[in-house]
Amino acid sequence: MSLKDKIDKNKIPEHIAIIMDGNGRWAKQRGKMRIAGHNQGAKTLKDIIKIATELEIKYLTVYAFSTENWDRPAKEISGLLSLLVNSIDQEIENANKNGIKISVIGDISRFPKKVKSKIQNVVELTKNNKKLNVIIALSYSGRWEIVEASKKIAKDVKNNIIGFEDISEEKFSDYLDTSEIPDPELLIRTSGEKRISNFLLYQIAYTELYFTDVLWPDFSENELYKAILEYIGRERRFGKTSEQIK
Ligand code: FPP
Secondary structure (H helix, E strand, C coil), rough: CCHHHHHHHHHHHCCCEEEECCCCHHHHHCCHHHCCCCHHHHHHHHHHHHHHHHHCCCCEEEEEEEEEHHHHHHHHHHHHHHHHHHHHHHHHHHHHHHEEEEEEEEHHHCCCHHHHHHHHHHHHHCCCCEEEEEEEEEEEHHHHCCCHHHHHHHHHCCCCCHHHHHHHHHHHCCCCCCCCCCCCCCEEECCCCCCCCCCCCCCCCCEEECCCCCCHHHCCCCCHHHHHHHHHHHHHHHHCHHHCCC
């Protein structure tokens, strides 16, 4: 029985988030420039999006560029931005053909004008697609998002749009970049690092975490099945006891 066949379709997570780590090490192992790792990583992402569509996953959030990534060498940043722009150009038709909606979370105001308008364009052109929502985190960090949400709430309270007493966990979620998106059930991080690196801090309170040593460019279809199978095998208690869940 293949790994895919072992997956109970009714138990597949609705939302998977991925920290796509290890592109640089993948390139280094092959004596290549770091950008070669990112190029391969983009191919992996394309493959994983296809599999996610087949599995009828509804949301896939990927960490493509963190707030902290702005501190990388200028050459790597410009390489990543070119890769992003080229990938958008190549994939827009495919996204519309396959019902893929592209959304973005993060501070895209920091991107050069050309990159920003490419991003806005792909978001606009795919906004009515219903099958899979691919959410790309760009110039994103969880703390940034939480601070921005807090500022927006403070402003709305000040302007009497909401009352101080209306602020709740749920209301707070409405002010995050992910307001329309349910929390991920599963977060995957590749490359052996076991940390969250400022990703979706508010949203992953009860998310199952899955770490694998596989570098992102090598993350295959079967690796995704393995992560999903491990997730399905876990007991999610949300703070309750095992007996209460059963
Ligand atoms: C982390 O690996 C990866 C990134 C900072 C970039 C992720 C980008 C892609 C997978 C490219 C495709 C994305 C789009 C949206 C086209 P790293 O560079 O930190 O690797 P290292 O830890 O081995 O150095």
